[in-house]
Amino acid sequence: MKGNEAIAISAIRNGCDGYFGYPITPQSEVMETLMEEKPWETTGMVVLQAESETSSINMLYGGASCGKKVMTSSSSPGLSLMCEGLSYLAGAELPCVVVNVVRGGPGLGTIQPGQGDYFQACKGGGHGDYKMVVLAPSSAQEMYDFVDLGFDLAFKYLNPVMILADGVVGQMMEKVELKPMKSRWSDEYIKSTFKWATTGKTPDRKQNVITSLALDAAVHERLNHKLQLKYKKMQQEDVRFETFMCEDAEHVIVAYGCMARICENTVELARAEGIKLGLLRPITLFPFPTEEINRLVPQLKTMMSVELSAGQMVEDVRLAVNGRVPVNFFGRLGGIVPSPEEVFEAFKKEIK
């Protein structure tokens, strides 16, 4: 199935309570698949087409406030509209999964694939000091798996989780192994587990209020410190990455999503010519695999970040390397996806 279809099927099979979305290329298959599957007749999952991305993200705020597993999907311009809501969700400490099947920007840009939303996803996007766990799938299987993983992490941290895919991963057709079905949580389970949720004030407890507002400066600073501790915990406990031929590598390419798939072939091309090249694929873009880069640097001569952007993740690579070895960059823009050979040529030019 397509990566986008995998997202939809995974939502139904992993106990998602509600999907709220707005059509945008290249991810419209997510809602189309859900509407075709009619999960409200089987699992009871709600699927609703909202009037805008602004509205869909705020529907997530309402649903998440009730302790429900809610998600949306969109693509770059839609995510810009959702940034307000993401900031509120993070501020109110609400869990949800948001999928961004990234296209080329800025502006209306192009419907071709891109990775230019890295900053928006990893550095905030909306206002205020907040972070999200950002998962970067590179296959249809990971599109399927990360919906479930995303909900686990969202409820672990009570925070939005973003699946930052790209047009290639969304549109690509691959075999997907469906894991066993998980049923939706019962209202009783939610009431007893998520004691903060707005499930209706019963006489045995105080009212629950979901808000991101704290006008008292001291209170608000405490709230911010609490959030920062949470983001630190993400960095300690939930960094995910994969390495390919890094054991003896003298050079390492860092790439995520579809570019990691392409750069695997670049590594093979280099190895055939006797160049000791490896690949580091961050699976979580936040938290970033800074420690793994630290570990690799002593054995390396250079690193290179390869992205479908003008150079965004490269800044995090450079922060991790901290000047110890040169960090090069290669990127294509406008929806152009380079071949393994093109990346290899760019790599060779840099190490000359």
Added chain:
Amino acid sequence: MDLKDIIKPENRVYAKTPVLTENVMHYCPGCSHGTVHKIIAEVIEEMGIQEKTIGISPVGCSVFAYNYVDIDWQQAAHGRAPALATATKRLLPDKYVFTYQGDGDLASIGTAEIMHACNRGENIVVIFINNAIYGMTGGQMAPTTLIGMKTSTSPYGRTEELHGKPLKITELIAQLEGTCYVSRQSVQSAAAARKTKRAIRKAFENSAMSKGTSFVEVVSACNSGWKLSPVKANEWMVENMFPQYPLGDIKDR
């Protein structure tokens, strides 16, 4: 007969509903919010639905509605309350879900959300406080500000040339087939407050019958924003606001 003989529970003719908290309201003396909060709390108590009601508070003076009405609340981003209410009601269909929104929230920044929630006929209640001004941010012009009315962003009075005419959003809402009940009320007198209470009760009852969206506008006074005494503000409202925003049921089906 001693005074102590009279002050007994069985002789009591009025008591604050327990659905209102003990918190002292932050609203200015003369503001309509307090009265409308009390009405909502009384309706919730009388219908026995405290455990089943979820309120969505807006951005504006009534952002803190949750401090006064003792139910579960969600505090929404500016204008987005109907989106929150939509998801909440659809995911918890046996609950009573209502939004409480001001004119800036509902009739300006949140027009898309309110229109589409009402058009979908979400089984929610919308309480719309229209005082023709932005109270919390310090008295700026609202979409419902009257022509000629002076605010901090229309210091020489609102003009039609610059800002268009006041938005009659409630009349627009009444056109939408998803709404079952659309009413405009006020709370400047005991009689008016009683009518508002009947309207709000009816709105909550509609919600239980899944008839669609019920929308109750309350034409309200913001004496601080209008720079009038509480008494003068009510007089000004009757004289100037009611001709522009006539009271009564606009739609009832």
